[in-house]
Amino acid sequence: MDVESKRPTPWVFWILLISVVIVLGQSMYKNYVVKDYLFYVEASCDSSTNECYSRSCDIEGDCPPDNLTTYRVFELPASQFQYCSDNSCLNICPSETYSCEEILCSAQEDVSCEGPTATATTT
Numbered sequence: 001m002d003v004e005s006k007r008p009t010p011w012v013f014w015i016l017l018i019s020v021v022i023v024l025g026q027s028m029y030k031n032y033v034v035k036d037y038l039f040y041v042e043a044s045c046d047s048s049t050n051e052c053y054s055r056s057c058d059i060e061g062d063c064p065p066d067n068l069t070t071y072r073v074f075e076l077p078a079s080q081f082q083y084c085s086d087n088s089c090l091n092i093c094p095s096e097t098y099s100c101e102e103i104l105c106s107a108q109e110d111v112s113c114e115g116p117t118a119t120a121t122t123t
Contacts, residue, residue: 042073045072049115051104076101
């Protein structure tokens with residue numbers, strides 16, 4: 001009988017296997033259970049009353065499927081996206097109740113802005 005074929009599995013293998021299981025478990029918990037990451041959503045914007053991002057949809061592929069040329073951007077925790085009535089989340093953003101924060105165009109560099117307080121530069 002061959003001694004090599006009955007050799008026990010080395011302890012290093014078990015340590016690596018347990019480490020991989022722990023890392024995968026933590027990742028799944030964070031992403032699927034707690035949803036501890038951020039969503040950035042775009043919503044339609046009226047440049048006469050709000051500061052809006054602007055983009056040209058003339059070139060093929062420059063716009064997302066919603067074809068918004070003037071829009072607002074909101075940042076919210078993924079766990080709160082379930083309360084949005086649509087993909088723009090305007091029913092909960094901006095809000096004191098939810099952790100939804102608007103990212104203003106004037107706070108960004110190299111973007112085009114429209115609206116009453118637009119001061120950012122055009123790309």
